[in-house]
Amino acid sequence: MNKWYKLDNAAKIFPSVTTDKRTNVFRLSVVLAEEVEPELLKEALNVTVGRFPSLKVRMKRGLFWYYLEENHAEANVYPESPHICQRLKRKENNGYLFKVSYHSSRINLEVFHSLTDGSGALEFLKAIVFNYLLLAGKDVDGENLILTSDIENVYEEAQDSFIKNYKPSLKNNKRDPKALQFRGNYYDDLYLSLITGEVSVPKLKEVAHRYSATISEFLTACLLYSGRNMTHLxxxxxxxxxxxxxVNLRKYFPSRTLRNFSLFISAGMMPNEEWDFETILQHVKNVFAEELTKEKLQERIVANVTIEKNIFLRLVPLFIKELVLKIGYSAWGDKLNTMTFSNIGVVKLPKSMEPHVRKFIFTNGASKTSPVNVGGISYRDRMQITFAGAIRERDLHREFYRLLSSFGLEVLIETNELEV
Amino acid sequence: MKKCSKCNLLHNTTRKSCPLCFEILEDLDGKDFQGPDYPRPVPEPSSYNVLLRIIAFLSVIAVFVSALVNALTYSKTKTLWSLIVVLGVVYFWVLLRSTFKAKVNVGLKLVIQMLMLSSLVVGIDAVSGFSRWSLNYVVPFLSMASLLAIIAVLLGKVKFAEYLLYLLAAVILGFIPFILWLVNLIDVLWPSLAAASLSFATIIGMIVFADKETKEELKKRFHI
Structure with missing residues (x-):
């Protein structure tokens, strides 16, 4: 019998609103110490995906909703494409909703957001790397930090934790206002630029602590400060x-799920506000303190799940739902944020794996409807802050990295081919 | 390692100029770029199907010319024969795009064929005096043919469940001619009754022969 899963609450919207220009794909990359061998990688991938039943799926259309069904096909690995975070077509890649690719010593895992969020994907990537190193004959040990094949997969890993934390008594109908949108010269063929800045985590922490802020708060404030005067963008x-x-909700609500369990909070300012850096950072800290409480987050969860629970919505056939969602999302959903800053946090690897893994990079996929997004990920004592851009303009990136540098941080920049 | 003195940023790159402010980079230690690099994009060849465009062009011209001639001679002929041309062209394009080119389930293709052919013949019937030959005979037989074709396709298929949704659609469509007879839109009973009977028999067959997997598939497809 084929296992099957309903889409989780956050995943439900993505298949209906995904197009070539709004791909809803993000990418986690890992750079190893040695060149990647494709055959081994493929073997490791197929060993690993067997341990993750909630990711070993393909998407199917039902009459009312999409759903995920066990996928018996083999998962393939591909040479890395210059085009990052492209739409994952359902028929490609044997129906899998992720794509693993390699380029010299880098392994990339691109994931369609209906499948899981950054934390789920990171667990998966860590397990792939672990199995790869094992197959490559390296002496590595999971040290209980990796979901290895001998650790039982439990039903909670496939749980929709949004539903689990639904409490009808909590209600919050706060609506986010529409936000500024980027404009600029788009690359051809949906190409994305990639600019990564590497900084030292202890130094970054020290600077942030000078303002008694966390790294996420500090970097969000830096982004706002860099963007506030760029009216031409x-x-x-x-x-x-x-x-x-x-926000990774697993930190606030106990959950083992490997599916989506995250939500957005939003920090913003009017661009004509004459705020100095301290004021902006204080504002961001206030927003974080206010929004990142269990009660507030649960209110947001409830608001999202309430929509899904509406019986009239559920009984509308899928093709009509899709039409409405497409129109609604273009008119409203795309317009709520200027950009997204997603910080995956610290990757903890077993000591025995660390010599074989040089760095992690998180690319928060951009697209025509959301042209600039930022992703952060830390491993050992280095943090990689990556801009993905669908437009050629990079003034914001420059101001941001220069700002970091003005705080006394040493920033090392790497890019993909930008002048195409 | 290279450095941009204007930005005060370090660069690990093979570039000559700063990717952010375009100043010329200063080489710090003469060491080469530390990999891995990123694959270089090659411009995608634009796809341009000449044949398809010629057919599209001719389709539009054919519709336009026949509509024009029809309009100019309408006082003499009193029929909207150009609608037949329009329907024919539309059907031709569905045949081309959906039936021959699309990589979708055969069951879906058969259901689409049935619907399109039905609208084509009903359209021709309606334009040429509406003597109801299409509804009386063609539509019931088309629905039976598509239902039998889907059954024939799915017999012996391992992925039986994949065709279930379309089988159900064909079954429901099979009842439509009979319903039309009930509301007096059709005056010959036997073809539509035959179609309805075949649909009914199929339903009974589905219930009797359905295994666990089929029921599971229905649950999946129809979950709300």
Whole structure:
């Protein structure tokens, strides 16, 4: 019998609103110490995916909703494409909703957001790397930090934790306002630019602590500060510069799920506000303190699940739902944020794996409807802050990295081919 | 390692100029770029199907010319024969795109064929005096043919469940001619009754022969 899963609450919207220009794909990359061998990688991938039943799926259309069904096909690995975070077509890649690719010593895992969020994907990537190193004859040990094949997969890993934390008594109908949107010269063929800045985590922490802020708060403030005067980059007047910050809910609500369990909070400011850096950072800290409480987050969860529980919505056939969602999302959903800053946090690897793994990079996929997004990920004592851009303009990136540098941080920049 | 003195940023790159402010980079230690690099994009060849475009062009011209001639001679002929041309062209394009080219389930293709052919013949019937030959005979037989074709396709298929949704659609469509007879839109009973009977028999067959997997598939497809 084929296992099957309903889409989780956050995943439900993505298949209906995904197009070539709005791919809803993000990418986690890992750079190993040695060249990647494709055959081994493929073997490791197929060993690993057997341990993750909630990811070993393909998407199917039902009459009312999409759903995920066990996929018996083999998962393939591909040479890395210059085009990052492209739409994952359902028929490609044997129906899998992720794509593993390699380029010299780098392994990339691109994931369609209906499948899982950054934390789930990171667990998967760590397990792939672990199995790869094992197959390559390296002496590595999981040290209980990796979901290895001998650790039982439990039903809670496939749980929709949004539903689990639904409490009808909590209600919150706060609506986010529309935000400034980027404008600029788009690359051809949906190409994305990639600019990664590497900084030292202890130094970054020290600077952030000078303002008694966390790294996420500090970097969000840096983004707002860098963007506040760049009127030429944005369209829309009288709207705030708004940054969405995804929050990993597993930190607030106990959950083992490997599916989506995150939400956005949003920090913003009016671009004409004459605020200095301290004021902006204080504002961001206030927003974080206010929004990142269990009660507030649960209110957001409830608001999202309430929509899904509406019986009239559920009984509308899928093709009509899709039509409405497409129109609604273009008119409203795309317009709520200027950009997204997603910080995956610290990757903890077993000591025995560390010599074989040089760094992790998180690319928060951009696209035509959301042209600039930022992703952060830390491993050992280095943090990689990556801009993905669908537009050629990189003034914001420059101001941001220069700002970091002005705090006394040493920033090492790497890019993909930008002048195409 | 290279450095941009204007940005005060370090660069690990093979570039000559700063990717952010375009100043010329200063080489710090003469060491080469530390990999891995990123694959270089090659411009995608634009796809341009000449044949398809010629057919598209001719389709539009054919519709336009026949509509024009029809309009100019309408006082003499009193029929909207150009609608037949329009329907024919539309059907031709569905045949081309959906039936021959699309990589979708055969069951879906058969259901689409049945619907399109039905609308084509009903359209021709309606334009040429509406003597109801299409509804009386063609539509019931088309629905039976598509239902039998889907059954024939799915017999012996391992992935039986994949065709279930379309089998159900064909079954429901099979009842439509009979319903039309009930509301007096059709005056010959036997073809539509035959179609309805075949649909009914199929339903009974589905219930009797359905295994666990089929029921599971229905649960999946129809979960709300």
């Amino acid at each position: 944005f369209k829309g007047r009288g709207k705030p510069l708004q940054i969405f910050i995804p």
